[in-house]
Every structure is written in structure tokens, then in C-alpha cells.
Amino acid sequence: MSVEDRRVKRLPREVREKQILDAAVQVFSEHGYHNASMDEVSEVAGVSKPMIYAYLGSKEDLFAACIRREANLLMEAIVGGVDQNQPADMQLWMGLRSFFEFVAANKPSWRVLHRQAISQGGPFSEELVAMRSRAINLVDALLFRSATRHGVEEQHATKSTEAMAAALVGGGESMADWWLDHPEVPTRVVASWLMNLVWMGFGDLVEGTVWQPTP
Amino acid sequence: MSVEDRRVKRLPREVREKQILDAAVQVFSEHGYHNASMDEVSEVAGVSKPMIYAYLGSKEDLFAACIRREANLLMEAIVGGVDQNQPADMQLWMGLRSFFEFVAANKPSWRVLHRQAISQGGPFSEELVAMRSRAINLVDALLFRSATRHGVEEQHATKSTEAMAAALVGGGESMADWWLDHPEVPTRVVASWLMNLVWMGFGDLVEGTVWQPTP
Amino acid sequence: MSVEDRRVKRLPREVREKQILDAAVQVFSEHGYHNASMDEVSEVAGVSKPMIYAYLGSKEDLFAACIRREANLLMEAIVGGVDQNQPADMQLWMGLRSFFEFVAANKPSWRVLHRQAISQGGPFSEELVAMRSRAINLVDALLFRSATRHGVEEQHATKSTEAMAAALVGGGESMADWWLDHPEVPTRVVASWLMNLVWMGFGDLVEGTVWQPTP
């Protein structure tokens, strides 16, 4: 019996669950949530449909499980890449690098997270919005701490840093998307562009150098 | 036949098409592309399904038509809000303001464009990517002109400004989304945050003030 | 085009609904609720499944509609066969005859009502129990009126006549079932057996002739 046997039998539950989730991420990332069929997932996973339902539940459940797993992996990658003892700018920089590296190494995961999850209402957005919030909060904390440390009033800082964090996260997502079509650019470079854009602009703002429309 | 009849007959094609597209945008924005049914579109439009197929083609065609129309409206709003004779920063500023105002005034359109269109593969991404490209190019042109004018080498500027433009557009989209949940913040303020973030950071970059990781 | 064309096209809704209900009664009576498949119903009806769902709703709804229709037909047959101006015994007699005649003429209806409906919990039992109640009440009213007229105390009569009515209805159902296997016996005769059994025994009871266990 070859080691490569596509259809291995009687595996423990854990292993099968991983197989299924892997297949699901792949299929969802290729066709999108709605166009993906459970048949294809089962085929790719090398597992019959009833097993999927027995282990992971409905299609919705399966998709949610994918999102949860991938979102956790992504956040772990980012947080794991950051040294909390470093200054704020270095933390942001390392976070960005980790983010782009994760995307580069896990394109299907990213597609599921970015494209599919957002567009499906209710049940999933919760999972997704939760992760997005974590990311935004992470960045927001950095910005906020940095801003107040430079003398900006707390009250004034609160909302603007949150919105900027949202913009940064969104900008990162957008750049990651752009990068999918320009893979020849090293992720390091892409990260540095975003870093510069955000950190310098933010620094200026904190120091009172503000752009204002000429009236 | 009373003047009040909801279902008016024998209307010219243009009017019918508008009715249908309006209904489609509404329905797609509420339920998403896949969960939207042609039945509901026809019901909301007050037009029978065969008419929809006769005038706008398949569901895909209909969705594409929605995107095209809304994307054009959005781009027209942005371009129309910008005075090409103004300096680059003012153009960007007015563009941003117009963008956020459009979103505020056309939430369903925005939802269709931002959430639904992105997540559907192939057929639509073309329409959508086209519009996104127009937006990115618009911004890129501003940045590029400004960068080279300040002495940055063209070759070096090309990719970085494009990526930054992508980041700006993505950041704008993300902020627009954030704003949907914080409508009490005036769009003017949101626009100014993004403007500052981008323009100042970009200015520094152009002038050689660059953030670099401490090695 | 032959008049006998199995698949006639573009019929008005009413006609299709009747076709579908007819087919459903037949199929449900043959295979039972659960073993009946919507595919077979659609095949027998000469109508595609989507029409069934469009017109009659889910399988449950369809079954409920069958029961409702057949139950009404049965009750109408019984009530229609009874002359309210006749004395109680004649009313009961005519009701019994009509009942057995209906069963003889509509065996599938009866199977659906008697065998299938009872065994399916909740949703249907309501429809069914409603009809059964009507039947029991009908009989109960006859018995009760007759009993009190003969001097039995109201309070005492209430429960016993209701229970007896239940027994009569159940006995009727049971006899109808028995008759399905002995169709050579005229329904008239079967009806007379039940009539005698019930009416005579009831009459004795009313007159105080009571059987009691010898202690």
C-alpha cells in the first residue's frame, strides 16, 4: 500500500477535521461561499459528505469554522511576529511585515478571509468583524498611546486614532490585494510603503503639522 | 384604468430599465448577490421576470449592469467634485470629500459596490476592478505628478505611488465602512483624517523623510 | 393533438391545484406520508415539482391540504346525508350509511385520513383531530339530547356520552377498515350492525338497564 494513497481509511477524528478544513478553505477561496458546493469540498478532502456534516456541521458552520481558524492563524502570526518590548513604530513595522508574509504564504486563507467572509451577512460577519476589531484595536492602541504620549488630548485622540486604525487596516487589506496581482514586488517593500505612509503622516499629525484646505 | 395603478403598462424601454436597475440595486444591497432572487427583484420593480430578462439579460448581466451604473455614478460624483485647475492636494481633498458624501447619500449603492461586487469572482471583478483602477489611477496620477515634480526618479516612483494609491483607495473604502457604523461623525471630519494621514506621509516620503527600521 | 394528452400545458392555477391534490392523495394513501416522495407526486400529477411547491407549499403543507380537503369532503358527505328534521336514531342511521358509502367510494381518501394522518404527530393531528372532534361532537349531540330527554341527569350524561361518541366513531373507523378486507358485504349491512350495536345498547343504558359485574 503506497504512502501516497489518496483515500486513507479509519483516521482519527482530529486528522479528518483538519483535512476537511483544509479542503474547505481551498474550495471556498476558489469559488466563493455560495458557488462552492459541499460535494466539491468532500471530493477535495477525500472524505464523504456525511463525515463533513458529522464533524463540522452545516455549510454555514463549516465556513464559520474556516474563518475562525484562518483568522486565528493570521492574528497569531501577526502577534507572534511583534515584540511587545519594542517601541511603537517597531511594533507596527513588525506587525505589517508579518501580515504581508502571512498573506504571501497563505493566499487561499486570505481570499477566504478578505473576499468571502466580508460579503456574507450576519452569521459570519460576526466572526470576521471580531477579528477585524482585534486588528484595529491592536493598531489603535499603538497609535493612541503614541499620540497621548506626544501631548494630544485623550478625548480628541480617541475617535481619530480609531478611524485611522480602521484606515490602516483597510489600507493593508487593499495593498495585500494589490500585491496578489504584483507578486514580483517583495512583501518587505510593500510593507515599507504602507509603514511610511501611515507612520510619517501620523507623526506629522501628532506634532501638529496638519494639512488644511486653503479656503 | 385609474391613475393610481401601481403597475403601469406600456412604458418606454428606458423607464423600465431604470425601474429594474433601481430595484436590483436595492435587492442586491439587502441580500447580497446570491441570496437575492430574481423573483424579488421583479416584485420590487413591479415588472414581470420575462421583462427583466428581455431588457437586462441574465442575473449576472443584471448585476454587472448595476455595478456599472453605480460605479459610474460614484466616479462622476468624485470627478465632478474636483476642480482640475486646483493644486494636487486640493484635488485629492475634494475627491475624498465627494467620495464620502456619495457614500453617505447612496448607502445601498455603496454596499453593492463594496461588499457584493468584490466577493463575486470573475465576471464582475472585471467591472469592478475597472472602476477601482480608474480610482487608483486618478490618485496615482496626482501622487506621481507630485512626486516627480519633487525630484523623485520616475522609475522609482512608478510602483510605489501605484501601491500607495491602492492603499489610499483601500483605506478610503475601509473608512467608509467604519463610518457606516459611526454616522454621527461628519463626513468632512472623516475625510480630513484620511487626507492628513495620506498627504502628510506622502509629503514626507517625497521629501526624503523616511521611516526605517532600526537594525 | 389528442384529447388524452397526459401533459396538458398552461392550465389555470385552480385546475393544477386539483390535479396535484388528487395525485397527492393517491400517493400518500399508497405509500404513507414518509415513504411518499414529492418526486412521485409530481410524476403522478403530471406536473413538475416546482409547481407543487409554488402552489401548495412544502410536503407538510401539501399533506395538510390533502387532509383538509378529504376531511371536508367526508364531513360534507355525512352531514349532507342527514336530514336534521328526522328523529335522532334516523339521523345517526343516515350518518352511518353516508359514512360507509363515502369510504366505499373514496378508498384512498379514507386511507389517508385514517391511517396516515393519525400517525403523524403535531402539525397534522390538529387538522385531523379537528375533524374527528366534529364527528364526535355530532354524535355526542345526538346521544346527549336523547339521553337528557329520557331523564338522565345532564352532569352524569356529559362525560359518558362523549366517551361513547368517541367509541362509536372509533368503532366506525375500525369497521370501515374491516370492510376494506370484506368488500363483498354491502355497506348497508355493515352500517346496520354498528347501528344496532350502538343504538340498542345506548337505549338500554338510557332506560336504566345497565350491565354490572357480578361481584
Add this chain to the structure above:
Amino acid sequence: MSVEDRRVKRLPREVREKQILDAAVQVFSEHGYHNASMDEVSEVAGVSKPMIYAYLGSKEDLFAACIRREANLLMEAIVGGVDQNQPADMQLWMGLRSFFEFVAANKPSWRVLHRQAISQGGPFSEELVAMRSRAINLVDALLFRSATRHGVEEQHATKSTEAMAAALVGGGESMADWWLDHPEVPTRVVASWLMNLVWMGFGDLVEGTVWQPTP
């Protein structure tokens, strides 16, 4: 291994079979034949599914085994409650009492027998009809003996007593059902109602007091 282990291993076949049948009766009575799943039976029984198949065969077989067992219990209860040396009326009376007492003491059994078994075609009706026949024959024998003893011609008695026995059994079933919703009425009372209804009416019939429609 603790004495308290729910799941005891290596039990003799008899015990396992009883466990399984008990569980099956419970589950079938709760959900009905079709809605009951083998999974639930195995869960309730505390026995894995393969064991069920090994011991009792398919779902149909299992159900048939339930019916057989419960039917036998019921018939044993009835027969065991009757003293064959008593006169016919007392035998009938004791039988009725035993019947209602069994129903009161074994509601799940009764539900399986009365509601579930009847509605499932072919395979089970045989088991069920067999028991029903035994009951009808039992009653029929009593009635027939009593009728011929009173001078009714055998030929004439044959069919009518059989049909009446069917009616009595059906009436009993129906009353048992009625009683499930009126448990405050003592079974003794219910039994006496049915006894009077049947015995008195039958007695009249035997003595030539016959109800006849006025022409």
C-alpha cells in the same frame, strides 16, 4: 473500572436485546417509526449501532420485534386477566378492564402499537393484523358462542359477530385514545361504558330486538 459505569460490557445476548427493545419502544413511541433514528435508539439503549444490527437486524426488523413483543405483552395481560370458567359477559368485562389497565400502565407500548404500527404499510401490518385478529377472534368467540346459544343461526351469526367484534376492538382502541387525554377518568369507568354499550346492544340483538330504519 467503576461499578457505576453506564456502559457495561460483555453482557449476555438476552440482556442486550432487552435493553435495545426497551429503548426502541421508547424512541418509536416518541417520534414515530420514520422520525425515529437508529442513532437515537443506540444512544438511549447505551449500545452501539452495529450491535443493534447484529442482534435485531434492520430498522424494520427492530420495529417488528417491538410490535411483536408489546403485542404479546398486551395479549398476555388480557388473557391473563380473564377467567375462562366465568360466563361470557364476565370474561368480556375482565378482558376490557385488563386492556385499559395495560394501556394505563404502558403508554409507550400502546402508542407504538396503536399509532405507529397501523400507519406503516405491508411489513408491519402483518404483525399487527395478527394481533388484532387474535383480539377480534377472542371477542368474536365470546359473542358467537353467546349468540348461537341464544338461537341465532350459525351462518347468520358468523359474519355479523366478526364485524361486531371488529367494532368492539376498534371502539376499545378509540376509547383508549380518548382516555389518554382524559386520564382523570378511572379506567374502570371507561371500561364500564364500553361494556354496557356493547353488551347490552349485543344482547338486544341476540334476543331479536333490532333497530330498523322506518321506511
Add this chain to the structure above:
DNA sequence: TATGAATGAGCTTTCATTCAT
């Protein structure tokens, strides 16, 4: 032009049943 009537095709989900250990 306009539509009620109609369907092919496909999807998710469930279950009785059986391997392999």
C-alpha cells in the same frame, strides 16, 4: 409589449447500513 405558467438542474442535508479494528 407584457406576463402567468412551467421546468431542468442542482444544492444541502439526513439516514440506514457496514467496514476495519
Add this chain to the structure above:
DNA sequence: TATGAATGAAAGCTCATTCAT
């Protein structure tokens, strides 16, 4: 003996799409 792991097969339901009028 006993079971966790696994599946073939089918059922209910929906939807985009098109006739026939």
C-alpha cells in the same frame, strides 16, 4: 463481543430561466 469511522443513496426544496399567450 463491541465500536468509532465511514458512506451510498435519496429526499426536500429553490432558483434562474423560458414558453405560450
